[in-house]
Each structure stands twice: as structure tokens, then as C-alpha cells.
Amino acid sequence: MESIGVLMMCPMSSYLENELQKRFNLLRFWTSPEKSVFLETHRNSIRAVVGNAFAGADAQLINDLPKLEIVSSFSVGLDKIDLGICKDKGIRVTNTPDVLTEDVADLAIGLIIALLRRLCECDRYVRSGKWKQGDFKLTTKFSGKSVGIIGLGRIGTAIAKRAEAFSCPINYYSRTVKPDVAYKYYPTVVDLAKNSDILVVACPLSDETRHIVNRQVMDALGPKGVLINIGRGPHVDEQELVKALTEGRLGGAALDVFEKEPHVPEELFGLENVVLLPHVGSGTVETRNAMADLVVGNLEAHFSGKSLLTPVV
Amino acid sequence: MEESSLLPPVVLVHRPPALDFIDEHLSRHSFTALYTHTSLEDSLQDFLSSHAASVRAVVSLGRLPIPAEFISNLPSLEIVVCASVGFDHVDLDECRRRGVVITNAGDAYGEDVADLAVGLLISVIRRIAAVDRYVRSGQWTRLWDYPLGFKLNRKKVGIVGLGSIGSLVAKRLEPFGCIISYNSRNPKPDVPYAYYSNILSLAADNDFLILCCSLTDETHHIVNREVMETLGKNGVIINIGRGGLIDEKEMVKCLVNGVIWGVGLDVFENEPEVPEELFGLENVVLSPHAAGMTAESLNNISEVAIANLKAFFADQPLMFTVQLD
Numbered sequence: 001m002e003s004i005g006v007l008m009m010c011p012m013s014s015y016l017e018n019e020l021q022k023r024f025n026l027l028r029f030w031t032s033p034e035k036s037v038f039l040e041t042h043r044n045s046i047r048a049v050v051g052n053a054f055a056g057a058d059a060q061l062i063n064d065l066p067k068l069e070i071v072s073s074f075s076v077g078l079d080k081i082d083l084g085i086c087k088d089k090g091i092r093v094t095n096t097p098d099v100l101t102e103d104v105a106d107l108a109i110g111l112i113i114a115l116l117r118r119l120c121e122c123d124r125y126v127r128s129g130k131w132k133q134g135d136f137k138l139t140t141k142f143s144g145k146s147v148g149i150i151g152l153g154r155i156g157t158a159i160a161k162r163a164e165a166f167s168c169p170i171n172y173y174s175r176t177v178k179p180d181v182a183y184k185y186y187p188t189v190v191d192l193a194k195n196s197d198i199l200v201v202a203c204p205l206s207d208e209t210r211h212i213v214n215r216q217v218m219d220a221l222g223p224k225g226v227l228i229n230i231g232r233g234p235h236v237d238e239q240e241l242v243k244a245l246t247e248g249r250l251g252g253a254a255l256d257v258f259e260k261e262p263h264v265p266e267e268l269f270g271l272e273n274v275v276l277l278p279h280v281g282s283g284t285v286e287t288r289n290a291m292a293d294l295v296v297g298n299l300e301a302h303f304s305g306k307s308l309l310t311p312v313v
Numbered sequence: 314m315e316e317s318s319l320l321p322p323v324v325l326v327h328r329p330p331a332l333d334f335i336d337e338h339l340s341r342h343s344f345t346a347l348y349t350h351t352s353l354e355d356s357l358q359d360f361l362s363s364h365a366a367s368v369r370a371v372v373s374l375g376r377l378p379i380p381a382e383f384i385s386n387l388p389s390l391e392i393v394v395c396a397s398v399g400f401d402h403v404d405l406d407e408c409r410r411r412g413v414v415i416t417n418a419g420d421a422y423g424e425d426v427a428d429l430a431v432g433l434l435i436s437v438i439r440r441i442a443a444v445d446r447y448v449r450s451g452q453w454t455r456l457w458d459y460p461l462g463f464k465l466n467r468k469k470v471g472i473v474g475l476g477s478i479g480s481l482v483a484k485r486l487e488p489f490g491c492i493i494s495y496n497s498r499n500p501k502p503d504v505p506y507a508y509y510s511n512i513l514s515l516a517a518d519n520d521f522l523i524l525c526c527s528l529t530d531e532t533h534h535i536v537n538r539e540v541m542e543t544l545g546k547n548g549v550i551i552n553i554g555r556g557g558l559i560d561e562k563e564m565v566k567c568l569v570n571g572v573i574w575g576v577g578l579d580v581f582e583n584e585p586e587v588p589e590e591l592f593g594l595e596n597v598v599l600s601p602h603a604a605g606m607t608a609e610s611l612n613n614i615s616e617v618a619i620a621n622l623k624a625f626f627a628d629q630p631l632m633f634t635v636q637l638d
Contacts, residue, residue: 010456054456102466106489107439113432114441117607119598123442126599127592131585134331141607142432143424161488166428262453269449276448277441278459284439286464 001303005045007065009055012074016292020050023300029055039064048072048299053232053279054261056080062091070302072295075282076100076155078312079205079232086313093313094298097154099290100282105158107281108230111254112147112163112198114275115226116140121272143167148196150189150212151203152178155230159200171196174203189213193220198228205232213237218244226252226273230281233259242267245274256281321345322626325365325387328374335374335396338615344622346372361386370625372396372618373403381407392416392631394621396614397605398423398478399555400635401528409637414625419633420477421617422610427481429604430523430553433577434470434486436598437549438463438521443595460595463547466490471519473512473535474526474554475501482523494519497526512536516543521551528555538563541573548573553604556582565590568597579604 006024008017020026027046032038039046039061046065049057052074059082062068070092071081078095086093114120117139125136147163148171149156160170160183170183173192177185186192189212193199199221203209213227213236221227227250229236238259244250245268252273258264261279268274282291297309321343326335330350339346347368352360367389373379374396381404384390393403395417408415436442439462447459470486472479472495483493483506494507496515501508509515512535516522522544526532536550536559544550550573552559561582567573568591575596581587584602591597605614617632624631 102490103464106435106465107441109489110432110435110439110441113428114436114445117429117432117603119429119432119436119600120442120445122600122603123598124446126587126601131587131601136601136603136606138606138608138611139603141425141609142428165485165488167424262456264448264453266451269451275441275445277444278448278453279456280439280444280459280462283459283461284464285461288461 001300003045004047004303005042005067006048006050006299007042007046009049009051009057012050012052013288013292015289016050016074016295019292019296020299023296024048043067048302050074050295050299051080053077053080053257057086058082059085062086062089070094070299072298074291074295077205077232079234083313091313092302092308092311094294094308094310095312096282096291096294097310099294100287101154101158103284103287104155104230104281105162107256107277108155108159108200108202108228109162109166111228111230111256111275111277112200112226113142115228115252115254115273116142116145116198118272120275145197146171146195147198147200148172148186148192149183149200149202150192150235151201151209151231152181152183153202153204156200156202159202168198189217190220193217193225196221197224198226200228201231201235203231203235205234210234211237213241215240215244218250221250223248224251226250226254228254230256233257233261238265245271322370322622323347323368324622325349325361325368325371326374327371327377327379327383329377332375334611335372335615335618338619339372342619342623358382358386370394370622372622373400376402379403384408384411384413392621392625394618394625395635396618398426399527401555401557405637414631415635415637416621416631416633417635418605418614418617421613422605422607423478423481425607425610426478426553426604427485429579429600430478430482430525430551431485433551433553433579433598433600434521434523434549435465437551437575437577437596438465440595442598467492468521469494469519470521470523471495471509471515472506473515473522473524473558474532475504475506476525476527478553479523479525480504482525512540513543516540516548519544520547521549524550524552524554524558526554526558528557533557534560536560536564538567538572541567544573546571546574549575549577551577553579556580556584561588568594 004024007027047069049071057071073095076097143166147168152172242265254275256277324344325347327349369391371393384407392414470491475495475497496509565588577598579600
């Protein structure tokens with residue numbers, strides 16, 4: 001299989017690079033300064049693309065790669081892949097579901113506690129020596145607060161199960177009601193925000209869910225409410241979010257994702273009611289290796305004519 | 314009826330000047346409060362002798378020490394109502410000798426402490442505080458450019474002390490897929506977690522330790538170098554009990570030398586002093602004894618204290634009395 005060209009879109013895991021290099025002709029897209037020349041040179045040998053949450057396979061790229069057979073994403077999110085064109089052209093698509101569910105859900109809860117209990121600020125308070133001058137201020141209790149989840153898929157469900165152990169009543173919004181679910185359903189995100197102390201974004205990004213958390217939702221969440229985004233940056237109207245936070249209309253936000261990573265609005269850097277992480281939802285050694293194994297496993301299966309492990313298309 | 318029983322009962326409040334959350338509760342429930350921190354000219358001893366000689370009840374806040382000398386200046390003292398779960402700051406021998414009853418805050422703020430313990434664990438292994446610092450400093454300019462954290466699912470977590478707080482911590486960690494075991498003076502009946510009779514064997518079999526027990530002569534430095542070496546280089550310790558549970562000097566050495574991986578601490582041996590070597594470490598999250606510091610918890614603590622004071626002055630049964638034997 002060493003002659004099969006696999007185009008990796010950006011650095012994502014050195015373990016994955018090594019594993020791909022052992023089996024295929026790995027082409028690292030980010031190392032070439034002239035992208036169009038690079039594609040022109042390799043267009044007939046590239047039969048697979050490995051993308052992630054930052055860069056996948058859009059219409060332009062797919063059209064530039066006539067021999068493309070499979071896109072294997074190092075992510076569960078598919079928003080960077082033109083699924084419609086892949087379907088039309090018979091290009092297979094795989095992702096990495098399930099293996100990252102727990103880590104993302106764990107981080108969501110970690111973010112809630114870090115935000116409400118001001119853990120990052122507490123840590124700074126001690127490190128700066130300020131504790132010698134006086135005790136830290138009161139923070140906000142988490143246990144018993146209502147949690148509203150946008151999207152009750154694998155990750156949303158895992159978050160709900162964890163929050164239940166903190167005696168949190170669980171609400172959710174989904175396109176349709178989930179039948180065997182004991183949580184309270186709200187038919188709109190605004191209603192969900194109005195009735196929840198903590199709003200968590202856990203749905204896939206699509207045209208319908210872009211800016212699903214807009215100004216109206218933030219105002220409904222209010223000055224005592226907090227937003228947790230472990231989905232995709234474009235789920236939230238980031239400009240409105242910055243205004244809502246700096247004007248005190250929204251109580252706080254913990255964000256693992258941003259509209260134009262790695263760019264983070266600088267107005268957020270000085271706020272104590274935010275927690276800012278650089279897209280680390282699946283960022284553990286164990287999970288990134290498991291994701292990499294899935295990517296490699298899917299590619300191996302495809303090129304040896306076997307069933308794909310985690311096909312989407 | 315004696316004349317004194319018509320007067321609002323006098324309560325001596327021993328608290329740091331800034332920690333005033335209980336004052337309004339005391340006046341609302343018609344107690345007359347004397348405050349030790351208002352004795353600016355007198356020494357504490359003179360204040361106690363001249364103002365508080367007939368005081369029967371002391372309310373203790375903020376872990377201000379109540380040593381034998383303090384108690385001996387209060388010949389009428391019968392009860393110390395602690396507005397905290399910990400009571401290691403009170404001279405227990407002297408109380409035992411004098412027959413002084415001690416009550417604590419019971420489960421008044423257990424949930425907040427348990428929440429913080431879980432928050433500290435996730436923050437340490439997922440590097441939340443360190444990575445938030447990294448983003449705020451403007452260093453996130455290239456994607457995928459930070460050290461990864463560690464998974465919590467299927468990790469083995471050993472809880473030291475499965476009392477009310479330890480149980481709340483265990484319950485919270487269950488849906489994270491943690492495998493929970495514990496060490497306690499005695500095994501607890503009807504508990505679904507494996508019991509270890511000593512902390513060394515607990516450390517040998519677990520990835521992370523969470524310290525939830527009270528500080529006594531027995532538990533002082535219960536986490537020593539041997540326990541940390543046994544826990545190992547991927548080990549994490551979370552302490553929401555008392556600083557004295559860990560040999561702090563050894564812990565700093567173990568962190569600096571990679572004997573254990575990281576710690577999340579809400580308590581320290583000599584608060585608010587914190588070993589400065591910790592400030593340069595990334596795998597460490599530090600909290601200024603803030604586990605019980607939410608409005609809800611302070612309210613609950615006040616309610617428990619008031620309820621016990623009322624019960625005491627009415628000769629009714631008390632809640633959350635501490636066993637001194």
C-alpha cells in the first residue's frame with residue numbers, strides 16, 4: 001500500500017503521522033508553500049484525505065483530486081467535509097465517533113465547575129501571592145443547577161449522565177423529542193435558555209445550527225446564566241457573545257472552540273467570568289491514539305476491500 | 314424563672330474580622346454576640362476574662378485556633394459550635410477534660426466541597442488552568458500545539474475517608490467511568506466500592522487519590538513519601554481535607570522530581586503560605602481553601618450553627634456532635 005497517496009491536511013497527531021507513514025505515501029499538505037502546485041503535482045496519486053476539525057475536504061479540494069476515494073476524518077464532527085459532493089461522487093467518508101465521547105463530556109463538566117467556581121482565577125490568586133492579603137471571594141454553586149443541553153446525541157447524553165450525579169435537573173433541545181428520555185424537552189433554544197442555569201452546546205454543526213446561540217438566546221440565558229461550548233465555534237455568534245459578556249448581559253462562558261481558531265477575541269482575555277481552551281475536547285493521549293487507530297483502521301479496511309469501521313457516507 | 318433566661322442568650326464569636334457571614338443570622342435569631350476580634354486594646358486573654366467569663370457557647374469560624382488557654386479563660390463554657398466540618402483547630406484534649414461539647418457543620422457544605430474535588434481532578438488531568446493561561450497569554454497561534462491531558466474514564470480513584478464528603482465525591486465520579494475504592498478506619502456496609510485497610514495498598518492499586526478525611530493525630534501526614542512513590546509517576550493527588558494530611562515538603566520534592574504527576578490542592582499545611590516551588594509547576598492546580606465558599610454553603614452553615622445554638626439554649630438534642638473519644 002506504500003504507493004497510495006494519503007493527503008494529511010494539517011498537523012494533528014505525530015502518532016497518526018507515523019502510523020500513516022508506515023503504511024502509505026503520506027503527503028503533508030502544510031509543508032508545501034504553494035498549495036495549488038502541490039495538488040497539481042500529486043493529484044493522480046492522492047487516493048485518501050485525512051482531515052480534522054480545522055481542515056477537511058471541501059468542494060474545491062475534492063474537485064482537485066480526481067483519484068480521491070475516501071476522506072477519513074480525525075474528528076467526529078463533519079462540518080469541514082462536503083458530504084453532498086462525496087455522496088454524489090461515491091467518495092467514502094469516515095469519522096471517529098464514540099472513542100472521544102467520554103473525554104469531551106468530562107471536559108464539559110470540568111469547564112462548568114472551573115467557570116462557576118472560578119478555578120482558573122483561584123489558581124492565579126494563589127500563584128500571585130494575593131491569598132496572603134485575604135480570602136478569595138464567594139463563587140457559584142454547581143450542584144443542583146439546571147443544565148440545558150443543545151443536542152442529545154452521544155456527547156449530549158454523556159454530559160447529562162454526569163450532570164445528574166450533581167443533582168442537576170436536565171433539560172434539552174433537539175430537532176425532535178427523544179422518546180425514552182427522562183429529561184425535559186424544550187421546543188426552542190430560547191425556551192431552553194430561559195429555563196436553564198447552564199447552557200451546553202453539544203450538537204453537530206450544520207447550516208441549520210450555525211449561530212444557534214445568538215443574541216436572543218444569550219439574553220434569555222441572562223446575567224446569571226452561563227454558556228458552555230464544546231461543539232464548534234460557529235455554533236455561537238462570537239461577536240454577540242463578546243458584547244454580551246463585556247456588557248454583563250451574560251453571566252459567563254467556557255469555550256473550547258472558536259469561530260476562527262486559533263484566533264480568540266482579545267476582549268475575553270481580561271474577563272474573570274470566562275474559561276478559554278484551545279480546542280482540547282478530545283485532547284488526551286489515550287483518546288487521540290484511539291482516534292488515530294480508527295483513521296488508520298478505516299483506511300486499511302478501505303484499501304483492502306473490507307468493510308469500513310466507522311463509515312458516515 | 315431566672316432573670317437571665319429572659320435576656321437574649323450571649324454567644325462568643327471567634328472569627329477573622331473579614332469573615333462576617335454569620336453575624337446577621339445571629340442578630341436575626343436574637344442572640345447577643347460578643348466578638349473576640351473587636352478586643353483591640355485588650356489582649357485576647359483579658360477580653361475573655363473581663364467580657365466573656367459567663368459565656369456558655371462559642372461559635373468558631375475560619376479555623377481560628379481555640380487552644381487550651383482560650384478554653385481555660387471561659388469557666389462557664391459548655392459548647393463550641395464550629396462553622397466548618399473540620400475541628401482540628403480546637404484543643405480536643407482540653408474540651409474532653411472540661412466536658413465541652415463540640416458540634417460541626419455536618420453536611421452543610423458537602424456538595425460544594427465534593428464539586429470542587431471533582432473540578433480539581435478534571436482540571437489537573439485535563440490541564441484546564443494551565444491551558445486557559447496559555448490561551449489568555451496569546452500563545453495559541455498554531456493549532457494542535459499544546460501538551461495533551463489524560464483520560465478519566467476507567468481510571469482507578471482511591472478515596473481516603475469515605476465519610477459524607479467522600480461519599481458525595483464517589484457518587485459524582487461514578488458516571489465518569491471511574492473505578493472507585495476507598496480507605497477508611499473501618500469498612501462501610503452496603504457500599505459498592507472496594508475497601509482497602511491501609512493507604513499504602515490503596516495507593517498501590519489506584520491511579521488517583523482524593524483525600525476526604527479529617528485531620529487527627531493518626532491521619533497527620535498520612536500521605537508521605539512512601540505513599541507517593543507507591544502511587545507512581547502518573548499519580549495525581551487531590552486534597553480537599555486538611556493540609557496536614559500530606560507531608561507538604563516531601564510532596565513538593567516528589568512533584569519536582571516526577572515521583573508523582575500532579576496535584577490539586579485546596580488546603581495547605583500553613584495557610585495562606587503555599588510552597589513557592591509549586592508556582593512554577595504546570596501539573597498543579599491551587600485553590601485558596603475555597604471549597605465551601607459559596608453563598609448557599611455559607612447560608613447552610615449558618616442555619617446549622619443557629620439550629621444548634623437554639624437547641625443548646627433550650628436543652629434540646631444537638632445535631633452533628635463530634636465524638637471526642
